[in-house]
Amino acid sequence: MSGDGTFLTDFATLSGFGATERGGVHREAASEADEAQWIWFGRWLADRGFTVRHDRVGNQFGLLERTPGARYLLVGSHLDSQPRGGRWDGAYGVLAAAHAVHRLGRETHALNLAVVNWFNEEGSRFTPSMFGSAVFTGGLDLAEALDTRDAAGVRVGDRLAAMGRTGTDAPALADVAAYAEIHVEQGRVLENAGTTIGLVEATWAARKYGLRVVGEQSHTGSTVMADRRDALLGAARLVVLARELSDELSAPEAPLHTSVSRMVVEPNSPVTVAREVSMNLDLRSPDEALLAHADAVLHERVPEIERSARVGVEIAGSHGWGVQPFSPAGVQLAREVADELGLSHRRIMTVAGHDSVNLNGHVPTVMLFVPSVDGISHNEGEHTTDADACAGLDLLTGVLRRLAAGGIAGS
Amino acid sequence: MSGDGTFLTDFATLSGFGATERGGVHREAASEADEAQWIWFGRWLADRGFTVRHDRVGNQFGLLERTPGARYLLVGSHLDSQPRGGRWDGAYGVLAAAHAVHRLGRETHALNLAVVNWFNEEGSRFTPSMFGSAVFTGGLDLAEALDTRDAAGVRVGDRLAAMGRTGTDAPALADVAAYAEIHVEQGRVLENAGTTIGLVEATWAARKYGLRVVGEQSHTGSTVMADRRDALLGAARLVVLARELSDELSAPEAPLHTSVSRMVVEPNSPVTVAREVSMNLDLRSPDEALLAHADAVLHERVPEIERSARVGVEIAGSHGWGVQPFSPAGVQLAREVADELGLSHRRIMTVAGHDSVNLNGHVPTVMLFVPSVDGISHNEGEHTTDADACAGLDLLTGVLRRLAAGGIAGS
Numbered sequence: 001m002s003g004d005g006t007f008l009t010d011f012a013t014l015s016g017f018g019a020t021e022r023g024g025v026h027r028e029a030a031s032e033a034d035e036a037q038w039i040w041f042g043r044w045l046a047d048r049g050f051t052v053r054h055d056r057v058g059n060q061f062g063l064l065e066r067t068p069g070a071r072y073l074l075v076g077s078h079l080d081s082q083p084r085g086g087r088w089d090g091a092y093g094v095l096a097a098a099h100a101v102h103r104l105g106r107e108t109h110a111l112n113l114a115v116v117n118w119f120n121e122e123g124s125r126f127t128p129s130m131f132g133s134a135v136f137t138g139g140l141d142l143a144e145a146l147d148t149r150d151a152a153g154v155r156v157g158d159r160l161a162a163m164g165r166t167g168t169d170a171p172a173l174a175d176v177a178a179y180a181e182i183h184v185e186q187g188r189v190l191e192n193a194g195t196t197i198g199l200v201e202a203t204w205a206a207r208k209y210g211l212r213v214v215g216e217q218s219h220t221g222s223t224v225m226a227d228r229r230d231a232l233l234g235a236a237r238l239v240v241l242a243r244e245l246s247d248e249l250s251a252p253e254a255p256l257h258t259s260v261s262r263m264v265v266e267p268n269s270p271v272t273v274a275r276e277v278s279m280n281l282d283l284r285s286p287d288e289a290l291l292a293h294a295d296a297v298l299h300e301r302v303p304e305i306e307r308s309a310r311v312g313v314e315i316a317g318s319h320g321w322g323v324q325p326f327s328p329a330g331v332q333l334a335r336e337v338a339d340e341l342g343l344s345h346r347r348i349m350t351v352a353g354h355d356s357v358n359l360n361g362h363v364p365t366v367m368l369f370v371p372s373v374d375g376i377s378h379n380e381g382e383h384t385t386d387a388d389a390c391a392g393l394d395l396l397t398g399v400l401r402r403l404a405a406g407g408i409a410g411s
Numbered sequence: 412m413s414g415d416g417t418f419l420t421d422f423a424t425l426s427g428f429g430a431t432e433r434g435g436v437h438r439e440a441a442s443e444a445d446e447a448q449w450i451w452f453g454r455w456l457a458d459r460g461f462t463v464r465h466d467r468v469g470n471q472f473g474l475l476e477r478t479p480g481a482r483y484l485l486v487g488s489h490l491d492s493q494p495r496g497g498r499w500d501g502a503y504g505v506l507a508a509a510h511a512v513h514r515l516g517r518e519t520h521a522l523n524l525a526v527v528n529w530f531n532e533e534g535s536r537f538t539p540s541m542f543g544s545a546v547f548t549g550g551l552d553l554a555e556a557l558d559t560r561d562a563a564g565v566r567v568g569d570r571l572a573a574m575g576r577t578g579t580d581a582p583a584l585a586d587v588a589a590y591a592e593i594h595v596e597q598g599r600v601l602e603n604a605g606t607t608i609g610l611v612e613a614t615w616a617a618r619k620y621g622l623r624v625v626g627e628q629s630h631t632g633s634t635v636m637a638d639r640r641d642a643l644l645g646a647a648r649l650v651v652l653a654r655e656l657s658d659e660l661s662a663p664e665a666p667l668h669t670s671v672s673r674m675v676v677e678p679n680s681p682v683t684v685a686r687e688v689s690m691n692l693d694l695r696s697p698d699e700a701l702l703a704h705a706d707a708v709l710h711e712r713v714p715e716i717e718r719s720a721r722v723g724v725e726i727a728g729s730h731g732w733g734v735q736p737f738s739p740a741g742v743q744l745a746r747e748v749a750d751e752l753g754l755s756h757r758r759i760m761t762v763a764g765h766d767s768v769n770l771n772g773h774v775p776t777v778m779l780f781v782p783s784v785d786g787i788s789h790n791e792g793e794h795t796t797d798a799d800a801c802a803g804l805d806l807l808t809g810v811l812r813r814l815a816a817g818g819i820a821g822s
Contacts, residue, residue, distance in 0.1 A: 085628075122682070124681070188635065206632070220668075221668060224598070224786070225668060225669075232650060232674065235650075236648075236671075239644055239647035243644055259641075261684055266494075268672070269535035270535070271533070273670060273672055375633070376629065377630040378628050379627065379628040379686075
């Protein structure tokens with residue numbers, strides 16, 4: 001089945017929605033580009049005999065019920081992208097899921113098959129990320145999700161209603177027996193090792209903080225320096241601190257990834273010292289002890305920033321997770337399929353979050369990677385070769401066949 | 412004339428436009444609150460016999476032509492404010508100008524009298540600051556000014572047209588013989604010295620940079636740290652550098668004020684390393700040699716930030732000015748009036764920019780300060796006492812009387 005021309009043609013079509021000049025896509029959740037591809041994908045599913053359903057948070061399902069009353073093997077990812085993001089992130093997984101299930105659709109299995117396009121995995125327009133799958137698995141309250149607004153004040157619930165992208169007759173978590181997802185790696189591990197398939201065995205641990213730096217407005221010119229309480233200075237020192245934590249604490253076998261990527265400055269005027277900055281700060285590591293240490297060092301050093309910039313730093317909205325293993329039986333099953341197909345493979349951890357992370361822990365979950373060229377992601381230059389994309393589709397098809405037969409559903 | 416109840420009552424009325432809960436005002440240029448006060452002030456002028464005129468960039472003039480054909484003594488400031496700004500900044504000077512000219516209106520002078528409310532002095536909504544007076548004096552191109560847009564995309568020209576706040580029959584620079592402005596100090600010098608009146612003899616020198624930090628989008632989780640080109644990290648190091656320049660280079664008699672107060676992060680997503688940050692960076696000092704040194708040190712240290720954060724830093728849009736003296740004859744004239752009124756006074760420099768800075772150099776210009784309590788400005792807590800406000804009004808009235816007689820018009 002390798003070299004599936006139909007799959008590559010469909011992927012090229014999909015990559016046209018929100019296409020950017022530099023080869024990427026710009027289609028944040030519920031944007032016009034996301035709406036157009038959602039309509040296209042719904043038609044694609046319906047044309048091939050899938051029953052299209054939505055839940056109340058805009059998750060789009062394509063159901064193939066061949067075994068009345070049986071639970072579903074659910075497989076998918078997300079079609080939304082970061083601003084000026086890559087074509088592959090999420091979209092590859094949704095389309096591979098649809099093609100794989102379509103290939104299997106003529107067969108009868110112990111489980112029914114369902115494809116899903118999760119709403120707003122990226123979280124750039126409406127936070128948090130992995131939004132739709134979080135509501136589906138109960139980690140995010142539905143009412144709170146629908147009341148979330150973007151920077152322009154657009155409410156999720158209003159926008160979904162305007163699109164007609166909600167329903168009440170979709171499968172619920174209790175109807176799902178197992179979940180699978182394939183995704184581009186977004187890192188260099190597979191490429192560096194010359195390996196085609198990543199068998200994801202666990203998620204890195206992470207702590208994510210919402211920080212609020214509180215200073216006081218004053219005049220950027222006339223206020224003497226000693227009188228200033230500059231929230232932006234405090235925020236800048238926190239950005240530098242985040243990088244220092246990685247530089248100081250990372251070890252070759254236990255890296256610490258740190259980032260600040262979002263900052264809202266008030267009043268953001270050219271002549272007024274900032275009164276307040278809201279920002280994120282993330283720490284991630286495959287080593288839980290290192291992450292706990294980094295968290296402690298962060299808390300130790302914040303008071304010095306508060307003192308030197310004369311600001312208050314509120315650490316609000318901290319959340320995180322430990323190293324989360326995916327189903328070992330699922331890893332073994334996927335490994336056997338890769339061996340049968342003659343595809344090179346290795347175990348790997350995922351640093352990035354995925355919808356599969358939300359499903360994992362609730363139902364047996366299999367997560368698969370294909371290589372990213374140069375590890376580039378959340379960038380218009382993100383790329384995966386046709387050969388790797390098709391190999392991944394073949395692997396996913398084989399994995400789903402085994403899962404649908406009840407492979408690890410009860411594990 | 413001290414303790415003018417009418418002035419204080421009018422000032423209380425004016426402070427109601429865009430009033431905030433914490434005693435400040437929030438009325439950025441051409442906002443609804445600014446529109447309401449502009450209408451109110453136009454009526455105030457018309458009711459007292461002023462002829463109200465506008466120019467093409469929305470500067471509002473109130474003319475009292477008693478001597479046909481004579482040039483104008485122009486006096487004013489601005490009614491717009493910073494977001495959550497103070498009641499006094501600008502508004503005090505406009506209302507004091509109007510009351511002072513109204514007091515003098517029954518007399519005949521060599522010069523005609525005109526009050527002005529300059530459009531968009533603050534520059535928080537539409538940059539740059541001192542916008543209307545810059546167009547009036549030729550420092551900012553009219554077409555460019557009208558094409559300026561706020562963050563929401565609203566164009567100055569369209570908004571002014573919708574308000575009906577433009578005209579073609581206002582005085583031009585050639586019609587102005589002299590300019591005067593009174594303003595709150597926005598610093599602590601007068602308060603610390605226990606002095607009522609500041610005779611502004613010069614403006615601090617300043618260099619203002621528009622900086623663009625260019626990195627590359629990537630995933631905040633999966634991208635290995637060494638591969639990142641984090642524009643926000645580069646920007647944060649520039650904020651810290653700005654403060655270091657002040658800490659290292661300031662001397663008691665030659666302070667260096669530095670600031671970064673505005674930052675726009677792209678894409679500002681919680682999971683994508685920033686590809687670009689636009690920001691300002693200002694250096695100000697009363698010592699031109701120190702300012703030049705600070706500029707040199709800034710340029711020396713930027714390459715290390717580019718290297719360590721793997722970003723490019725473009726210093727775009729740099730502009731500045733040297734120490735600019737106001738008319739010495741004007742300072743002397745104002746000093747004599749203060750002595751006659753028994754008001755304590757001292758010479759002072761202005762760190763902040765004012766519309767008077769744009770007029771200065773084109774026409775003889777007198778700039779006066781009254782004290783700011785605790786030096787607080789661009790803040791809802793900005794305050795000046797009633798006694799100082801009324802003393803300033805009396806001083807301005809006396810200064811205008813002398814100027815209107817031709818005091819320094821030819822100097």
